[in-house]
Amino acid sequence: MTSERRLPAAVLWDMDGTLVDTEPYWMATENEIAEAHGATWTHEDAMTLVGNDLLTSGAYIKAKLGLAQSAEEVVEMLLDGVVAQVHHAVPWRPGGRELLLALHDAGVPCALVTMSYQRLVAPILEHLPPETFRVIVTGDMVDNGKPHPEAYLTAAAALGVEPAECIAIEDSPTGATSAEEAGCRVLVVPNHVPVDQGPRRVFRTSLEDVTPAELGSLV
Structure with a gap:
């Protein structure tokens, strides 16, 4: 398999502002x-x-x-x-749901890593196929919220993968810091607030037309 076609070991998704514009x-x-x-x-x-x-x-x-x-x-x-x-109404971000489903079809495990609580996550998951997220880490499950890396470390461990082999998708400075400190490569799609450059950060203006193979090339 060529490096262009390599897939990430896992993709770890933020929710608010990244997957859905809540x-x-x-x-x-x-x-x-x-x-x-x-x-x-x-x-x-x-x-x-x-x-x-x-x-x-x-x-x-x-x-x-x-x-x-x-x-x-x-x-x-x-x-x-x-x-x-x-x-x-669930306000999906452009390209977010499409990329998530493409990763699911490609067999790439995904985790949801959000500071929202389970009772907000549940009605959003109702709009996705079962097992779209193999792991869900919510803010009421961790002792230290973002920007601490605990949530991302927890998700990677639950999936049985190394954070360095994962792509995290984030929209905020606190989220990007959390994923970066955990050791993930971070695809940053800024939304409501600006996000600074960082050593493990790659920026896009949208998730539209982003493919699983493109995420793999970032690892």
Whole structure:
């Protein structure tokens, strides 16, 4: 097999902003929480939270809005709003679902590595064939969220592959750092926030027309 046709050992997918563009759902819910409590929430606040561990976001919102609720309770408020919107419509990112299914057809194992919790992941997976993701790592399964590498290390170990043989697909600085620190090669498709260059990062403007073989050439 030529190097051009080599496939990655596995592909590890971020979800929010990468596979599905749920970031506007999060931002709308953040605004709703602020308005319900008579507080101000800015676009800059929203951008600060992109890619974060949810408890980190919950603590930020609690402090920023002066909420009586705990960070954990704020996270559940966020999830209530976003899950309701996902049930109404799943906003796939351009090329994301197509690449995911192509990898599945090519026999490349995929893992979902997201800081969202299982109850948000579940309604999205309903729109994919069974076993599209062989491993799912969610934010409520790890002790250390992104940008810590634990989530990506956990996914690679569960698949039985070395992180260096994997491609991670990310859209945020925190996610790219997490995957890079785990040892993965990272395909970065920036969405709502800019992402700096890094030693193990390759950039694309979209996942449209990206093939499994092209991912293999990045390893």
